[in-house]
Each structure stands twice: as structure tokens, then as C-alpha cells.
Amino acid sequence: MTMDTAFDQGAPTRPAPATRAQFLASDDKAMLRAARDLTKGLGTARGAYYWPDMLLSVLVGYGAMAGAILVESVPMAVVLGLVSSLALYRALMFIHELTHIHRDALPGFRTAWNLLVGIPLLTPSFMYEGVHTLHHKRTQYGTVEDPEYLPLALMKPWSLPLFVLIALLAPVGFLLRYAVLVPLGVIIPPVRKLVWERASALMINPEFRRKPAEGDFRRRVMWQEFGGFIWAWTLLASTQFVGWRPLLIGMAIVSFTAVLNQLRTLVAHLWENEGEPMTVTAQFLDSVNVPPPGLAAEIWAPVGLRYxxxxxxxxxxxxxxxxxxxxxxxxxxxxxxxxxxxxxxxMAVLVARIAQSTMKRRAAD
Incomplete structure (x- = not known):
């Protein structure tokens, strides 16, 4: 199929871009070929971008968090907390890059990210590695085997605010996982199996069950989980010396980060697939670009996620x-x-579109 045959050239008015439904059975080969040919010379992960971007985000994020904890002015603490949340959000989103770049592409970056971001925020890279790539599999995208897909546009209207607000509990859940469930799983194997299958991935599909880790990846999981366990108990123990205020402020900052990421997830796709396998083109059109000239998307969809x-x-x-x-x-x-x-x-247009879809679904029911 070519670009010319994808639209009605005889229409008296300007035609709309192609829709996902048009490409459920076959791909737009011209677009796929263009994506391959026009991007030659691109595709090499460059440390000159990754390292300064990640390190500056970490520096600003933790610096602003320290300021929010130390200042006495509530308005200033709120402003610093917001800055911290946005900076740490950007730093955290490098977990997405780690799942796609070759493990030898940026020597030391994965380890540094886990030590500076993943473990301190209790979201080490194993919670995305080996899981997110399933979302890109041709035969699994949008199906029950996709850990990152829910047909949100086809669900009840109340499911959208619930989907976003549940992210507020993420810091509590992570703290519970690493401080309690990890050591408990060492003692009780069935608990370990349950935690691994259902609470060891950044997923939104409640039907997804994670398969056991193997080989070198299993060893990486072990040291990252041990690091998370030590850090979780360090945070809890710190309350005996400095009180609960620093931990609660830090958790509030991370909660806002989690909600922002959940909002981004809400508009990352149109969520219109009911479980059938899709062509690459249909998957593309079910996904979302929010390109320039708007600047806001660079804040809520950082590190390339606006594309x-x-x-x-x-x-x-x-x-x-x-x-x-x-x-x-x-x-x-x-x-x-x-x-x-x-x-x-x-974002606003996309949220309105998905919400409108849920309302139509409700009316149809």
C-alpha cells in the first residue's frame, strides 16, 4: 500500500490522516520503508547526551528534594518539591532507554543509573528490562500477554481517574515490596514466586504474569533487589534519628512523579485494541507522538517519550x-x-478523546 492509495484523492475536502482500522490486516509498506531509509546515519547511543542529561537531572532532583526537606517556608518547599519531582521524573525515564540500547553501548551507564536513580527510587532496571520489550513484540502488542496494555478507551469512565490516582500509592507499594516482601520471599518460596510474577514489573495489565529470570539477568536481579532491600530499611531506620518528615516529603515527591508518569502512560496510546494481534502500522497508529512546537510535552514526556x-x-x-x-x-x-x-x-486533547470513547461505550451498554 502506498501513500496515495491510503486516502480518497477525489474528496472535495481535505482528507483526514489514515486510521488504525485501515491497517489491521496489512502494513503501510511505504511508510515502513521510509522509516528505514530516511533514518540512515542515526541510531547510535551517544554518551555525550546520556551521561550529562542523567547526571544533571539527578543533581537537580536530589538537590531540590534536600531543599524541600530543609526549608521552613511551606510555599518554597512546595516549589522545590515540584522541581525535584520533575527532575527525578526525567532521570527515572532513562529506564526506558536501558531496555532498548545494547547493554555494551554505554559502559557503566546501567550500573550508574541503578545506583543513582533505580535503587534510591526503589525502581531498579530489572523492573522494566525483559518486560517492556514484550510490549514491542509484533504478536503480543495489545493482547493479554502485553504487560503494558489495557483497552482503557473501551472501559468504564470511572476507570480513567482510578488508573491515574492509584499511582499515588506507588512509593508505599515499593517500600513494602523491598522492605517486607523481598526478605519474606527468601524465607517462604511461594511468596517469592508470587512477588516475582505479580509485583516485579512496571506493568498495567493485571493479567500479566512474569516468567522466571534466568542466567546473567537473574544475577543482576539479585544484586538490585538486595540494594533495594538495604535502601528501604535505611530509609525506615532514618526515621528514628531525623523523624518522619524527610521520608514523608520524599515519598510525596515520588508520588507526584508516579502520577505524572501515569498520566503520560494514559496518553501514550489510544488504547483502542480489544486483544487481537495488530500489524506494525496499526500499532504505530494506536500509539502517540506529541511533537513540537509545543513545549509542555518535553516536561510530561521527557527523554524522547513525546515521540x-x-x-x-x-x-x-x-x-x-x-x-x-x-x-x-x-x-x-x-x-x-x-x-x-x-x-x-x-495531553488535554488525548485525555478528552479517551474519556469521550469511554462515555460512548457506556452509552452503548
């Missing part, structure tokens, strides 16, 4: 090359192409 649909076309493309890849494809394929069908103006 989430493009990422589904080229999962191994590093975040710093996605803007250029988008520019080339958009310039070559044009406004009325299939590619343009995944480009959306912002």
Missing part, C-alpha cells in the same frame, strides 16, 4: 535521535500521510 509512536516504529532509536528522525519523516511523507495519523497536539 512514542515513532519509537514503536524504531524501538532501538536512541532518544536524542528521535527529533531528527521525526523531522525527516514528517518532511518527506507530509501532513496527510499515515505517519501524520499518529501526531497529536497535546
Amino acid at each position: 512514542h509512536a515513532l519509537h514503536h516504529l524504531m524501538p532501538s532509536m536512541p532518544y536524542h535521535d528521535l527529533p531528527e528522525a521525526h523531522r525527516r519523516l514528517r518532511s518527506e511523507l507530509g501532513e496527510l500521510s499515515t505517519y501524520d495519523g499518529a501526531n497529536h497536539p497535546g
Whole structure:
């Protein structure tokens, strides 16, 4: 299928971009070929981008958190807490990059990220590695075997606010997991199995069950879980010396980060698939780009996540090359192409679209 056959050229008005339904059976081969050919020269993860970006985010995030804990002014503490949350959110989103770049691409980056971000925020990289890649599998995307997919647009209206607000409890859940369930699992194997299958992945599909870790990955899991266990109890023990205020402020900051990430997740896809396998093009059109000129998306979808649909076309493309890849494809394929069908103006429009879909579903029921 070519770009010209994807639209009604004889229509008197400007045609709309292609929809996901048009490509459930076959791919837009012209777009896929363009994605391959137009991005030559891109795709190499460069430490000159990753290291300064991650380290600066960490420095600002923890520095602002310390300020929020130490200052006496409540308004200033709130401002510093917000800055901390946004900076740590950006640092945390590098977990997405770690699942896609080759493990030898950036020597030391994975370990440094886990020590500086993953373990301190109780979300080490094993909670995404080996799980997120299932979301990109051609035959698993949007099915019950996809850990990161729920047909939210086809669910009840109350499911959307519940989906977002449940993220408020993330810090409590992580603390409970590492401080209590990890050591308990060492003593009671069935607990360990349950925790691994249902509470060891950053997933949204409650039906997903994680398979056992094997080989070198299993060894990485063990040291990351041990680090999380030590850090969780360090946080709890600190309350005996400095009180609960620092921990509660830190947890509030992480809660806001979790909610922001859940909002981003809510608009990362259109969530219109009912469980059937989809073509790559249909998966792309069920995903979302929020490209420039808007600046807000760079805050709520950092580290390349504003190009989430493009990422589904080229999962191994590093975040710093996605803007250029988008520019080339958009310039070559044009406004009325299939590619343009995944480009959306912002979060508010996307939330309204999904909410409207749930209301229509309710009316139909």
C-alpha cells in the first residue's frame, strides 16, 4: 500500500490522516520503508547526551528534594518539591532507554543509573528490562500477554481517574515490596514466586504474569533487589534519628512523579485494541507522538517519550535521535500521510478523546 492509495484523492475536502482500522490486516509498506531509509546515519547511543542529561537531572532532583526537606517556608518547599519531582521524573525515564540500547553501548551507564536513580527510587532496571520489550513484540502488542496494555478507551469512565490516582500509592507499594516482601520471599518460596510474577514489573495489565529470570539477568536481579532491600530499611531506620518528615516529603515527591508518569502512560496510546494481534502500522497508529512546537510535552514526556509512536516504529532509536528522525519523516511523507495519523497536539486533547470513547461505550451498554 502506498501513500496515495491510503486516502480518497477525489474528496472535495481535505482528507483526514489514515486510521488504525485501515491497517489491521496489512502494513503501510511505504511508510515502513521510509522509516528505514530516511533514518540512515542515526541510531547510535551517544554518551555525550546520556551521561550529562542523567547526571544533571539527578543533581537537580536530589538537590531540590534536600531543599524541600530543609526549608521552613511551606510555599518554597512546595516549589522545590515540584522541581525535584520533575527532575527525578526525567532521570527515572532513562529506564526506558536501558531496555532498548545494547547493554555494551554505554559502559557503566546501567550500573550508574541503578545506583543513582533505580535503587534510591526503589525502581531498579530489572523492573522494566525483559518486560517492556514484550510490549514491542509484533504478536503480543495489545493482547493479554502485553504487560503494558489495557483497552482503557473501551472501559468504564470511572476507570480513567482510578488508573491515574492509584499511582499515588506507588512509593508505599515499593517500600513494602523491598522492605517486607523481598526478605519474606527468601524465607517462604511461594511468596517469592508470587512477588516475582505479580509485583516485579512496571506493568498495567493485571493479567500479566512474569516468567522466571534466568542466567546473567537473574544475577543482576539479585544484586538490585538486595540494594533495594538495604535502601528501604535505611530509609525506615532514618526515621528514628531525623523523624518522619524527610521520608514523608520524599515519598510525596515520588508520588507526584508516579502520577505524572501515569498520566503520560494514559496518553501514550489510544488504547483502542480489544486483544487481537495488530500489524506494525496499526500499532504505530494506536500509539502517540506529541511533537513540537509545543513545549509542555518535553516536561510530561521527557527523554524522547513525546515521540512514542515513532519509537514503536524504531524501538532501538536512541532518544536524542528521535527529533531528527521525526523531522525527516514528517518532511518527506507530509501532513496527510499515515505517519501524520499518529501526531497529536497535546495531553488535554488525548485525555478528552479517551474519556469521550469511554462515555460512548457506556452509552452503548
